[in-house]
Amino acid sequence: MKYLTEAEKKLQEMNIKNIHPLDIENYQTYFDIAFANMSKLEKTNKSEMLKSIISKHSFILEIVEESHLRSFVVFRLLLEEGLRTLYVYEFHVVESQQSRGFGKQMMHQTIDIANQLDMEMIVLTCLKVNKRAFNFYVQFNFQLVEWSPTESDPEKYYILGLTLKK
Numbered sequence: 721m722k723y724l725t726e727a728e729k730k731l732q733e734m735n736i737k738n739i740h741p742l743d744i745e746n747y748q749t750y751f752d753i754a755f756a757n758m759s760k761l762e763k764t765n766k767s768e769m770l771k772s773i774i775s776k777h778s779f780i781l782e783i784v785e786e787s788h789l790r791s792f793v794v795f796r797l798l799l800e801e802g803l804r805t806l807y808v809y810e811f812h813v814v815e816s817q818q819s820r821g822f823g824k825q826m827m828h829q830t831i832d833i834a835n836q837l838d839m840e841m842i843v844l845t846c847l848k849v850n851k852r853a854f855n856f857y858v859q860f861n862f863q864l865v866e867w868s869p870t871e872s873d874p875e876k877y878y879i880l881g882l883t884l885k886k
Contacts, residue, residue, distance in 0.1 A: 727797050727804075727837045728777070736833070737780050749789060754810050778809065781829055783822050790814055791822040793830050800843055801867065806834040808844035811853075827860050834884055842882045854878070 782792040794810040813823045846854050862880040869875035
């Protein structure tokens with residue numbers, strides 16, 4: 721756990737924003753984008769989504785172009801299955817900006833940061849119905865982790881992981 725605290729300090733030194741629960745009004749835009757994207761795929765619980773975004777342990781990367789938010793990722797640093805893990809809680813591209821390279825740019829930034837922090841793995845969830853997102857993650861060599869629900873399991877999502885090279 722000490723390592724994760726040191727990694728969080730490094731994120732702050734890199735000017736990567738921490739999402740503090742008391743500062744919720746500043747993150748409404750992120751929530752609105754995430755909710756709009758997700759509600760097209762499944763019935764979405766606003767309070768659960770808010771919990772996934774707002775936490776004192778959450779950090780956010782964003783791509784802003786011409787003063788407009790194009791893409792963002794919300795992540796936390798965790799020990800998952802004993803590995804130092806950058807866990808992606810939300811990964812979104814503004815709907816009107818999809819298929820313009822912002823998702824790829826964001827994923828490259830996420831992987832770069834995980835490597836800079838000496839993480840061993842990046843983990844994320846992907847709705848089973850979101851084939852487009854699943855294929856996007858596979859392009860970056862994400863694979864189902866061994867503890868992921870399978871196609872026949874009742875969960876609505878997969879858990880994907882990318883093992884980082886040392």
